[in-house]
Amino acid sequence: MPETGTEPLNRAPIPTFLYGTAWKEERTEALTRLALQAGFRGIDTANQRKHYFEAGVGAALASAIAAGELRRSELFLQTKFTFRAGQDDRLPYEPLAPIAAQVAQSFASSLVHLGTDYVDSYVLHGPSSRDGLQTADWQAWRAMEALAAAGKTRWLGVSNISLEQLRLLVDGAATKPAFVQNRCYAKTGWDRAVRAFCLAHGIRYQGFSLLTANRSELSARAAVRVIEHSGRPLAQVLFRFSQQLGMLPLTGTSRLEHMRLDLACSELELSPADLAALEAIDRSAG
Secondary structure (H helix, E strand, O other): OOOOOOOHHHOOOOOOOEEEOOOOHHHHHHHHHHHHHHOOOEEEOOOOOOOOOHHHHHHHHHHHHHOOOOOHHHOEEEEEEOOHHHOOOOOOOOOOOOHHHHHHHHHHHHHHHHOOOOEEEEEEOOOOOOOOOOHHHHHHHHHHHHHHHOOOEEEEEEEOOOHHHHHHHHHHOOOOOOEEEEEOOHHHOOOHHHHHHHHHOOOEEEEEOOOOOOHHHHOOHHHHHHHHHHOOOHHHHHHHHHHHOOOEEEEOOOOHHHHHHHHHHHHOOOOHHHHHHHHOHHHHOO
């Protein structure tokens, strides 16, 4: 039986690091279990079989809980609703159902996959178009708000969103997003404008692809000097940098030693000068 954790005090705090489970396919269960053993207590997934294997995450959680390694109430679990355009043919909802019904069906499917009766954060996996917010976006968000009101999710979030779209959402939502999860590029000042908006509105910014999206910028002289000065691996420096900027970073590493090193980044404290150098590498790359 899943542990419900009906009292808020029995539920996990927001972690300082998330383990991302995208693009792992048949290795999802084993790698999620490894991440839990390494010490991760924040897991990010999605009910989007195209890029995620949500049921594999659930199998790892069930195994760890059965082995007495953790309790559900110690885990911050985040999953997502994905519109039809972001899915393949393995849909977690009826394709012709109204959007609100699709959200409800997808969420119910996620609970089954994950072996739980609530999630900590439920995220809209990106607006339905690149510009503005469409009727479908509002229908999805209202359905998500209903899940939050029913106590099925503690917080709501949104991913892959522009500053313009985020402003519209915050202005029109009854339940404001608690999280924004974006791919984070050094060339945009690490999503500087969106991060500033989040800070001003009490939204926690989650950054993903911090390493993979910025390999060129991280080889710039300014970045190399900071890394060499720290005496720590690149990933550890970058993740600590993101935390000191106020981000909640994601890592998807598949190696236990890297998982442990990533989590240990909190032992590092970058100086204001080092932070400024890394924040400005979009202007100094090359």
